Amino acid sequence: MPSAAAMAALGDIDPVHARLFAMRGLAGPEELDYGLARLAPVSSLDNIDEAAELVIAHRERRIIVVGDFDVDGATSTALVLRCLREFGFGDVDYLVPNRFDYGYGLTPEIVSVAAQRDPALLLTVDNGISSIEGVEEANRLGIPVLVTDHHLPGENLPEATVILNPNLPGSAFPSTCLAGVGVAFYLMARVGRMLEAQGVEGAAKVPAKYLDLVALGTVADVVPLDHNNRVLVHQGLRRIRAGRSIAGIQALLQQAGRQPARCVSSDLGFAAGPRINAAGRLEDISVGIECLLSDDFDTAMHHAGLLDRINSERRDIEATMRDQAFAYVDSLGAQRWPACVCVYDAEWHQGVVGLIAARVRERCHRPVIAFARESDELLKGSARSIQGVHVRDLLEAVHAVKPELIVKFGGHAMAAGLTIAEAHFAQFREVVAAQMARLYPDADFSGAIVTDGPLPGEALSLEFARSLREAGPWGAAFPEPTWCGDFTIEEQRVVGQNHLKLRVRPAAGGRAVDAIAFNQAGPAYRGTIQLAFRLDVNEYRGVESPQLVVEQVAEL
Known part of the structure; x- marks a missing residue:
């Protein structure tokens, strides 16, 4: 519980909101100011x-943007292409590696593909910081490379012409949590200002038009929402709600049954984002990028429909893999779960293993690495972690003691990717569990949900639910409020495929309210x-009502 002084420091705001913000580490009212002027310079x-000078120096020559096959990469690619074209750059195109043919990042093979288009500059977005061999190949071919990335650098850096990354060693930039699209936005903002100073009227205002893309990529990549990222997301959501977003985002939201005028960060993270990600997981992220590049709404809706179909296929594949993974960990028994769980099946789809790692983590409450076959000899793995465990550091520790076990790896605190030899899977599973136990002996595997405490019955109102929606943007490291309380069940039924619909009343008395688990x-x-729950606003046939979104149910 925050102190009265900490709550008072936030200024003259509602006490419940003051408590929420103080519990999330906010120290003053300036941290609730989400104006663009509050961005880190x-x-x-x-x-x-x-970096900006390098881009401008190639404005009359061919620039190829090399992206990544997730939402952050797709939004970064679309942002850079839209800005450069609007700045007047005449020859800008993009290339995103197909994950099944080329793998991740600026590999030597993808450089060879790009070289066939005779680029004067390769500009990576959301990748490149680990592409040492790829940059070497570009240098050998005489093609300069501008790396823009946000992933943590390894011990060695690529010999690119310029590297733009807030996590470079010795960097004093105050927001190391920028997503790849955030880094791309900063680059385009600087290019726009330089061009404006050179006489290109209106160039400085162009990047802000695409803050909706920044919001989508930032939320979908689940980077921590520090103050700087909350400013970016808030401003992007404002554009979407005001009807000033690009056609692709409008189409994705409508395809998902969400209203752009009511858009919040969870709509981006759980509705728009997964549809783009599905294309990168199963087929080709290009359809997602084309959706984000289209200015014609009908064309964008066509692409959004394709993405929705791919996402439905992804759900089916995920459900089968999830059931198999659950059966495996359940067969072990909770008492035999290692400190880091590894799951693998030779028939699994490599594009979906990240989702399986996340689902198994929710079941086992510990770091999980899910593997699928990449080739006859190699496995591709995707890791998902829990709070307090830096999964990339965990992989670094494995590499330090047994370097032969990991072919390559990279990532963040909460998520990472790696490649290992299939022959080394059993040994890797043992070593990563041992390193996890060594590095994090006090890791919390309980799965306990930390809540903001009980919510008074009178606060279970539409007015308060609306105020919580407007108090965001919520997201990673700035979580949406979760409450707890005792309720009496009045009605319950199963809806959809696997959802529990409830009508409950506070045990201490008060009005009944709907709940969905x-x-x-x-x-x-x-x-x-x-119940542990979030309070949200549900809309049905134009009528809004408060609704509990249940995270956990416990019988009393």
Whole structure:
């Protein structure tokens, strides 16, 4: 519970909101100011001037943007292409490696493909910091490379012409949590200002038009929402709600049944984002990028429909893999779960293993690495972690003691990717569990949900639910409020495929309220239960009402 002084420091705001913000580490009202003027200065990002000058020097020549096959990569690619074209650059195109043919990043093979288009500059977005061999190949071919990335650098850096990354060693930039699209936005902002100074009227205002792309990529990549990222997401959501977003985002939201005028960060993270990601997981992310590049709404809706179909296929594949993974870990028994769980099946789809790692983590409450076959001899793995465990550092520790076990790896604190030889899977599984136990002996595997405490019955209102929606943007490291309380069940039924719909009343008295527990159908509850929940606004046929989104149910 924050102190009265900490709450008072936030200024004259509602006490419940003051408590929420203080519990999330906010120290003053300036941290609730999400105006663009509150962004960390563009000029404070290391190497930003050199990067912008390099781009401008190639405005009359061919630039190829090399992206990544996820939402962050797709939004970064679309942002850079849209800005450069609007700046007047005449020859800008993109290339995204197909994950099944080329793997991740600027590999030597993808450089060879790019070289066939005779580029004067390769500009990576959301990748490149680990592409040492790829940059070497570009240098051998005489093609300069501008790396823009946000992933943590390894011990060695690629010998690119310029590297733009807030996580470079020695960087003083105050927001190391920028997503790849955030780094791309900073670069385009600096290019726009330089061009404006050179007489290109209106160039400085162009990048802000695409803050909706920045919001989508930032939320979908699940980077921590520090103050700088909250400014970017808030501004992007404002554009979407005001009807000033690009056609692709409008189409994706409508395809998902979400109203752009009511858009919040969870709509980006759980509705628009997964549809783009599905293309990168199963087929080719290009259809997602083309959706984000289209200015014609009908064309964007066509692409959004394709993405929706691919996403439905992804759900089916994921469901089968998830059931198989659950069967495996359940067969072990909770008492035999290692400190880091590894799951693998030779028939699994490599594009979906990240989702399986996340689902198994939710079941086992510990770091999980899911593997699928990449080739006859190699496995591709995707890791998902828990709070307090830096999974990239964990892989670094494995590489330090047994370097032969990992072919390559990279990532963040909460997510990472790696490649290993299939013959080394059993040994890797043992070594990563041992290193996890050594590095994090006090890791919390309980799965306990940390809540913001009980919510008074009178706060279960539409007015308060609306105020919580407007208090965001919520996201990673700035979580949406989760409450707890005892409720009496009045009604319950299963809706959809696996969702539990409830009508409950606070045990202490008060009005009844609807509740939905996604993917939690199963046991029938009776009497009084304890819920951990988020309070949201549900809209049905134009009528809004408060609704509890249940995270966990416990019988009393």
